[in-house]
Amino acid sequence: xxxxxxxxxxxxxxxxxxxxxxxxxxxxxxxxxxxxxxxxxxxxxxxxxxxxxxxxxxxxxxxxxxxxxxxxxxxxxxxxxxxxxxxxxxxxxxxxxxxxxxxxxxxxxxxxxxxxxxxxxxxxxxxxxxxxxxxxxxxxxxxxxxxxxxxxxxxxxxxxxxxxxxxxxxxxxxxxxxxxxxxxxxxxxxxxxxxxxxxxxxxxxxxxxxxxxxxxxxxxxxxxxxxxxxxxxxxxxxxxxxxxxxxxxxxxxxxxxxxxxxxxxxxxxxxxxxxxxxxxxxxxxxxxxxxxxxxxxxxxxxxxxxxxxxxxxxxxxxxxxxxxxxxxxxxxxxxxxxxxxxxxxxxxxxxxxxxxxxxxx
Numbered sequence: 108x109x110x111x112x113x114x115x116x117x118x119x120x121x122x123x124x125x126x127x128x129x130x131x132x133x134x135x136x137x138x139x140x141x142x143x144x145x146x147x148x149x150x151x152x153x154x155x156x157x158x159x160x161x162x163x164x165x166x167x168x169x170x171x172x173x174x175x176x177x178x179x180x181x182x183x184x185x186x187x188x189x190x191x192x193x194x195x196x197x198x199x200x201x202x203x204x205x206x207x208x209x210x211x212x213x214x215x216x217x218x219x220x221x222x223x224x225x226x227x228x229x230x231x232x233x234x235x236x237x238x239x240x241x242x243x244x245x246x247x248x249x250x251x252x253x254x255x256x257x258x259x260x261x262x263x264x265x266x267x268x269x270x271x272x273x274x275x276x277x278x279x280x281x282x283x284x285x286x287x288x289x290x291x292x293x294x295x296x297x298x299x300x301x302x303x304x305x306x307x308x309x310x311x312x313x314x315x316x317x318x319x320x321x322x323x324x325x326x327x328x329x330x331x332x333x334x335x336x337x338x339x340x341x342x343x344x345x346x347x348x349x350x351x352x353x354x355x356x357x358x359x360x361x362x363x364x365x366x367x368x369x370x371x372x373x374x375x376x377x378x379x380x381x382x383x384x385x386x387x388x389x390x391x392x393x394x395x396x397x398x399x400x401x402x403x404x405x406x407x408x409x410x411x412x413x414x415x416x417x418x419x420x421x422x423x424x425x426x427x428x429x430x431x432x433x434x435x436x437x438x439x440x441x442x443x444x445x446x447x448x449x450x451x452x453x454x455x456x457x458x459x460x461x462x463x464x465x466x467x468x
Contacts, residue, residue, distance in 0.1 A: 120176035121234075121287060122299070122314065122348070123356045124306035132302035137183070137288060140295035144183050148288070150202070151182025151209040158213040174216045177237035178209035180288060180395075184241055187289035188392070192248045204244050212240045228409045228418060231357065233402060234348075234395045241394055249390065269331055275338045276322060283318035283343030287395075291339050309425040313354040313365075314347050317372045321346025324376035345379050345398040346372040352402045355425025358409065359417045359432040367405055367416060375401040 122133075137145035155175030164174055182205045189201040219232035278293060284303070285296035304311040318340075325342030326333050336342045354360060354368030379397035386393055409416045419428035420435075 121180055122284065122303055123310060123351050124303055126302075126306040129302035129306045132298050132305070133288075136285070136292075136295040136298035136302070137290065139298065140285065140290040140292035141187075144186050144288070144290060147182040147186035147202075147205055148179045149182075151178040151205050154178065154206055154209040155213045158210050162213065162217060164217065174213055174220070175209075177212045177216050177234055177240070180234065180237050181205065181208040181212050181240050181244075184237075184289040184394070185244060188245070192245060200248075204248075208240045208244050211243075212236045215239060226407075228407070230403060230406055233352070233399045235399045238394045238396050238399060242391060245391060269334055271326070271331065271334060272338070275334075276326070279337045279340045280315065280318045280322050280343050282340030283322065283347050284314065284340075286340040286344040287348065296340070307355070307424040307426060309355050309360060310351055313368060313425075314351045317350025317368070318343035318347040320350065320369065320372040321376040321379075324373050325380060328377065328380050342376065342379070345393075345395055346375045348395065348398040349375040349402050349405075352398075353405050355428060356422070357406055357418065359419055359428045360425045361417070361429075363416055367408075371401055371405045374404075 134145060134149070137148055152175060155178030159174050162174075185205050185208060186201060189198070193201050215236040216232060219235055223230040223232050281300070282291055282293060282296045284299045285292055288299075290296070300311055300315065303314055322337050322340075322343040324346070326337050329336070329342075333342060349371040350368040352368075353371045354364050358364040358367070375397045378401055379393055382397055383393045409418050417432060420431060
């Protein structure tokens, strides 16, 4: 029976998921945290979807939110940074910037997808359009008369003698997922993790591992001067995305992809610390550039012989990627496999063979 294509879901695509229930939970989480941020995300999403239609984008691509997800975080992040960058008498310009940024991000996403899709292996543009668009907006704001003042004081902690509160560090690892949307709220972040969990337990697990690794690595490098960043989730959100991208989403889950994901999280956190120091001189936030830089490097290392880091034949859930790959491996080896398969995997393979779903990777 042919299934209808998924409804546009750019809100949840930001964290590599595509599920209507998960999308609803993300909207709920944003509403719980800050209704105006939710409104900014929904406005940007709507404008982006309209722009996709004007561009005559593929229905499947539009339905999955693949060209409009960057617009969502352009909206939420721009509004979150508004008190720092925009004076109150120019508050209307925040919404103008969100609309313009949403439109531009769609065209930029489409262009970068075409460029990076021509590589061998093809590479996703990830959140690069969001970073470029948001940096343009923020730099433009800075050169306006009466522009921003004393930006990012909160990004430079002064207390280097404070004792580490590990319970607050753990809270920070939870809030990391909220910081992807520029939201610092525990309840909203728990709802976001639940949204990812509904889509894929493996993806949720790897996301949290990434947040934990990023937070601990950042603290190791920065010491106590990074406590405020750790407590607020700002040390973990880039690594969360990096680990989720490599372990199961863009690569079939295996011990190799898990190791690569862990290394990616460590590199991402290190890049974040380095970039933060440089970007502070220009009064700019780090956004998700560390995730884009590090993850692009790791995704360019995919295997072509099927024995290393393997790309899934079709993007879905990490669980399905693994099942499809195992099924294809068994079929390609004439039904033999070097190690006994679990009952669950054998049943999954049998079901897929009956439905003729097995594909070669």
